[in-house]
Amino acid sequence: MELITEDCPTNPIDPYGRSKLMIEQILADFAVIYGLNYVVLRYFNAAGAHESAEIGEDHNPEKHLIPIVLQHLLGQRDKISVFGTNYDTPNGTCIRDYIHVTDLAKAHILALEALLSGKKKTAVYNLGNGLGYSVKEVIKTCEKVTGRKAFVEYTDRCLGEPARLVASSQKIYEELGWKAEYLLEGIIASAWKWHSRHVK
Numbered sequence: 001m002e003l004i005t006e007d008c009p010t011n012p013i014d015p016y017g018r019s020k021l022m023i024e025q026i027l028a029d030f031a032v033i034y035g036l037n038y039v040v041l042r043y044f045n046a047a048g049a050h051e052s053a054e055i056g057e058d059h060n061p062e063k064h065l066i067p068i069v070l071q072h073l074l075g076q077r078d079k080i081s082v083f084g085t086n087y088d089t090p091n092g093t094c095i096r097d098y099i100h101v102t103d104l105a106k107a108h109i110l111a112l113e114a115l116l117s118g119k120k121k122t123a124v125y126n127l128g129n130g131l132g133y134s135v136k137e138v139i140k141t142c143e144k145v146t147g148r149k150a151f152v153e154y155t156d157r158c159l160g161e162p163a164r165l166v167a168s169s170q171k172i173y174e175e176l177g178w179k180a181e182y183l184l185e186g187i188i189a190s191a192w193k194w195h196s197r198h199v200k
């Protein structure tokens with residue numbers, strides 16, 4: 001399986017991606033001119049909720065896959081749409097690298113400690129699991145965690161969606177000792193706990 005490393009060429013396809021890359025470039029310029037120390041953390045698909053079930057994901061409108069599936073399984077949506085089934089992946093649906101918010105938070109602490117201790121002056125790190133899950137696998141895992149059955153419709157692809165985005169987080173593991181602890185089932189279980197307690 002081919003993993004995306006920090007050295008892979010960056011080629012954002014939308015303004016959001018371009019804005020993130022611009023910030024990285026500005027940080028690098030500042031480091032040269034003003035001696036700024038910084039760590040860039042490149043999140044893959046942030047997901048899940050805090051184990052207390054007090055902090056969770058609530059977008060309006062919701063566009064992210066896991067919350068959409070869980071809202072459907074709670075009866076808040078009548079169906080789930082899967083955007084595209086003919087991608088070049090084993091089951092034809094897109095593969096993403098879902099990473100738990102608590103794992104992301106821990107990476108921030110390690111990055112700050114590395115900057116404060118002087119261990120790192122500048123660095124760019126990917127934050128992912130190194131494990132890709134397809135849209136169909138996410139839906140299946142949501143069904144397993146909740147014990148409920150989803151109603152799924154298959155629609156056309158969304159414009160400009162890459163088939164597969166999976167990170168290598170080897171660099172931050174080697175340099176700061178960070179490793180994702182949550183796998184997909186744990187991510188979804190934490191999100192389910194939050195969603196079930198915050199039904200609108």
Ligand SMILES: O=c1ccn([C@@H]2O[C@H](COP(=O)(O)OP(=O)(O)O[C@H]3O[C@H](CO)[C@@H](O)[C@H](O)[C@H]3O)[C@@H](O)[C@H]2O)c(=O)[nH]1
Binds near residue numbers: 081083161
């Ligand atoms: O109702 C839905 C919602 C999503 N998807 C698919 O599920 C996958 C994951 O979708 P989502 O959770 O929305 O994540 P991404 O589309 O990978 O979006 C990530 O990448 C975007 C671009 O960087 C960021 O804007 C988002 O915050 C970040 O989660 C993608 O293949 C989507 O096409 C569906 O099939 N049906």
